[in-house]
Amino acid sequence: MRISELSQASGVPVPTIKYYLREGLLPPGERRAPNQATYGDFHVHRLRLIRVLIEVGGLDIAAVRSVLQAIEREDLSLHTVLGVAHHALGPSSAQGPVNAEVARAYEEVQGFLAELGWHVSPQAPARWMLADALAALRRLGWDTDVGAFFPYADAADKLAALELSRLPADRGRGELVEQAVVGTAVFEAALIALRRLAQEHHSASRWAGEAAHVSLEGTSTSQATQRG
Amino acid sequence: MRISELSQASGVPVPTIKYYLREGLLPPGERRAPNQATYGDFHVHRLRLIRVLIEVGGLDIAAVRSVLQAIEREDLSLHTVLGVAHHALGPSSAQGPVNAEVARAYEEVQGFLAELGWHVSPQAPARWMLADALAALRRLGWDTDVGAFFPYADAADKLAALELSRLPADRGRGELVEQAVVGTAVFEAALIALRRLAQEHHSASRWAGEAAHVSLEGTSTSQATQRG
Numbered sequence: 001m002r003i004s005e006l007s008q009a010s011g012v013p014v015p016t017i018k019y020y021l022r023e024g025l026l027p028p029g030e031r032r033a034p035n036q037a038t039y040g041d042f043h044v045h046r047l048r049l050i051r052v053l054i055e056v057g058g059l060d061i062a063a064v065r066s067v068l069q070a071i072e073r074e075d076l077s078l079h080t081v082l083g084v085a086h087h088a089l090g091p092s093s094a095q096g097p098v099n100a101e102v103a104r105a106y107e108e109v110q111g112f113l114a115e116l117g118w119h120v121s122p123q124a125p126a127r128w129m130l131a132d133a134l135a136a137l138r139r140l141g142w143d144t145d146v147g148a149f150f151p152y153a154d155a156a157d158k159l160a161a162l163e164l165s166r167l168p169a170d171r172g173r174g175e176l177v178e179q180a181v182v183g184t185a186v187f188e189a190a191l192i193a194l195r196r197l198a199q200e201h202h203s204a205s206r207w208a209g210e211a212a213h214v215s216l217e218g219t220s221t222s223q224a225t226q227r228g
Numbered sequence: 229m230r231i232s233e234l235s236q237a238s239g240v241p242v243p244t245i246k247y248y249l250r251e252g253l254l255p256p257g258e259r260r261a262p263n264q265a266t267y268g269d270f271h272v273h274r275l276r277l278i279r280v281l282i283e284v285g286g287l288d289i290a291a292v293r294s295v296l297q298a299i300e301r302e303d304l305s306l307h308t309v310l311g312v313a314h315h316a317l318g319p320s321s322a323q324g325p326v327n328a329e330v331a332r333a334y335e336e337v338q339g340f341l342a343e344l345g346w347h348v349s350p351q352a353p354a355r356w357m358l359a360d361a362l363a364a365l366r367r368l369g370w371d372t373d374v375g376a377f378f379p380y381a382d383a384a385d386k387l388a389a390l391e392l393s394r395l396p397a398d399r400g401r402g403e404l405v406e407q408a409v410v411g412t413a414v415f416e417a418a419l420i421a422l423r424r425l426a427q428e429h430h431s432a433s434r435w436a437g438e439a440a441h442v443s444l445e446g447t448s449t450s451q452a453t454q455r456g
Contacts, residue, residue: 158379
């Protein structure tokens, strides 16, 4: 198909497709004439994958590129590709300075993970995310212990076990890798959304006497049938 | 204290403090002389709160402003302020077009939440996050049913119940509101981090024979004692 048809099939505008081609996110089409390339189903699927990683996973172009490169490298294990996806997903949070508070929280996180018995890379950025979270609470005067993370670790452990067990064993590496990466990004967004909804539900229950359906004055709200 | 001392106490550089003052995130200090204002403990705490919302919560300046304004408005219920915080946290994801696929997924999400019996605002942006997630999976060829969200909803429900029960009942509104908002943002980051670590752990267990501690070639890695 031509680039205009590729645009129609994928829902991605032609200029954006050209940008992804220039950035190497999308492999070039087959040249039929000097000024014409044809594209196939692979390109449609790849475009959809890029859009999901950007729109749902929140990745930027550089992060999408590193994930796609990892997916394509046959010599990388699925475990490694998942690690690349975790890197790409963040943390945007691990950007503060490593001061004494954060360093102390980091040591506690190390002990916490050892206690859980989890096998995770010493380089995993998520370790710093946890340390930052703990240090942040203390900076605000909370006397939070690293043990406050246990219920979250327990929930995460159960979900991860379920997710891994859901991956089909009978697929080729390419499909498996893509499923693992997409699942990581998309279900992370779903989990965040559900946690906020659950908080709202419990908050409505606890502060009884208030309407559960408040309108959020001073913020942009969306209609039920149309985004804000 | 002077602005230089405020900077030292909070760890926030003077130009950044001036920026927050201009943007109205930080109330002005008390004027002692035409060119000199003094600041108190409130300012130190406020600066720390701003930094946590930005660095851990990932909020931009406009979102921080809306959260701080909501915290300060005594006429808003805690439930409403939490809603504002949820708005401010995102979704950055609900930005795609509402096409037929997303609209259908949205209807299914409505049914799903009704089945859960959760009381959540029809305007909650998290509804769209879920619809986007579901539509994204289908665009990539997954035959995912909205029921795939149940284990996540279950985990979120338990965590939200725990979080609300942890909020101290004997504090003033200001402190309670701040705790609720900070807890939402910070434990969200912690949950995301723990889910990634749990995935890594289970992925290492499943793909046995591979080293659990892989180095992520082609991506920036951080040392164990120093960020990348």
